[in-house]
Each structure stands twice: as structure tokens, then as C-alpha cells.
Amino acid sequence: MGRTPRLSLLTAAVLLAGTGPAAAAEDVEIPAEAGTNFRTATVLDQGQRGGATASAGDYLYWTFPVAAGQTATAEATVDFSPRVDRTGPSIWRVDVYDGLRRRQACTGGEQLATAAEDAGSVTLSCTIRTVRSWAEPWSDDPLPGAYYLRVTVAELPERDLGQPIDVEVTTAVEDAGGSADRGGELATPLLPVGAAGPPAGEDEPGEDAAEPYLAALPEPEGGWSGGWWTPRWLWTAGGGVLGALACAGGYLLSRPRRGGAG
Numbered sequence: 001m002g003r004t005p006r007l008s009l010l011t012a013a014v015l016l017a018g019t020g021p022a023a024a025a026e027d028v029e030i031p032a033e034a035g036t037n038f039r040t041a042t043v044l045d046q047g048q049r050g051g052a053t054a055s056a057g058d059y060l061y062w063t064f065p066v067a068a069g070q071t072a073t074a075e076a077t078v079d080f081s082p083r084v085d086r087t088g089p090s091i092w093r094v095d096v097y098d099g100l101r102r103r104q105a106c107t108g109g110e111q112l113a114t115a116a117e118d119a120g121s122v123t124l125s126c127t128i129r130t131v132r133s134w135a136e137p138w139s140d141d142p143l144p145g146a147y148y149l150r151v152t153v154a155e156l157p158e159r160d161l162g163q164p165i166d167v168e169v170t171t172a173v174e175d176a177g178g179s180a181d182r183g184g185e186l187a188t189p190l191l192p193v194g195a196a197g198p199p200a201g202e203d204e205p206g207e208d209a210a211e212p213y214l215a216a217l218p219e220p221e222g223g224w225s226g227g228w229w230t231p232r233w234l235w236t237a238g239g240g241v242l243g244a245l246a247c248a249g250g251y252l253l254s255r256p257r258r259g260g261a262g
Helices: 003-026 232-254
Strands: 049-055 060-066 070-080 090-097 112-115 121-127 145-155 164-175
Touching: 049 060, 060 070, 060 164, 070 090, 070 145, 090 121, 112 121, 145 164
Parallel strands: none
Antiparallel strands: 049 164, 060 145, 070 121, 070 164, 090 112, 090 145
């Protein structure tokens, strides 16, 4: 009789411990706001969702990390209020900028989308080129660091300006593998710097002026350089083995053969 309660307690403890990580994953907080410019962009982690309630015509910004060797995709869904009548179709767009605030070309996805007058929502997406570990100063190749996601309306009837909208965004990354490798590496990733000017309404910085700072952007799991492993190691090792075999074969073919007894 005494063992049954103990077994029940142990079983309950194991079940509670097993459900801990799952419960923690479900409790991850989704940022419910967006910045209105680069300096106030809301920080997201890779694969994290974000949302905001805004008005048609607002510029909404989020920022997220991308490491070398990764290809990033930004997705956004704009939901329209069913309690408000719109007067015509609208065109929405999503843009992705790198840490130098250079707009990156979308190689996939629907960057521009038209929402009909009676549409309940519109979905946008943008996949950018694979991030490089290094690039020439004159190049516009994407580099590791912060990337900005911006959602806004490109065209809509003037009477619909300011109508309420709900926006949900998602950031996703994929490893591109060794095909994206390029010689060199940045000394530091391109991270966003916070406001450094005088407070609003002041002409000269005072004692309470904001100091420059690096935004608390989460570092990718494999680091900004994408980790040490690359398929180039396989090519290098394979090339070394083939070179050794070629040398051995050449030696066997070229060495003089001993003649038979005369």
C-alpha cells in the first residue's frame, strides 16, 4: 500500500517535468508593436513572429539578425477591419534593408500585392540574396548583421488613409551551404546603432541626451560567420586525396622497369 502513492508522485513529477519545455515554448511573447523608423525598429529573433496594430499609411519597422551563409525571407500579412468600409483597392509592399540601410532586391516572394476593396487581408513576402561573409566596399552584397523589415501601403484611396489595420510578420532563414562562401570575414557584424542626437524639442544636446548604443539584437545560433563547418572542407580533402593518388600513379607509370634475364 505504501508504494502506490510513491509511484503516483514520481509519475506526476515526470509528467510535469516533461511538459515544462512545451509550456515554455507556448508562452513565448510575441512583440505587439512595431517601430516607425530604422532607429525605433522592434527587435525580432530568427523565426520569431511579430505584430502591430496601426493605421493605413504608417511605416512599420522590425529588425532581425542574419548570419553569413543564410538566406532570409520576410513575410507579412495585413488584416483589414471588417467594421470599416474601404472605398477602393490598395497596393501594399514589404521591403528588406541591410545593416547599412541599403534596400535589398527580392529574389523571391510577392513584394507588392493588391488588396481588393472587399478583401479581408493581403499577404506579402520577400526573399533576399544569400548573405556573404565579406564583400568589396563598392559592392551592395548583403552582409551579416541586422536586417530591417518594413511594411507600408504604396497606393490607396485618400479617404482610406488612416483606417485601422493589424499586421503580423514572420522572419525565416535557411542555410545556403558552401555555395555562398566567399573569402574574407567582417571584423564585426553590421548592427543597428540607437539614437545619438538631442532629445526631441531641443536644439543642443543636454545632460540627458541619448548616448549611442548597439541594439540588443540576438546573435544567430551558429554565430555571425555561420559556424566553422563548410562543404569546402570536403572539396579540399577530396582534392588532396585525388592529388596524392595522381602523384602515386604518375610515379608508378614513369619509373623504369627492370629488364628480364638475358
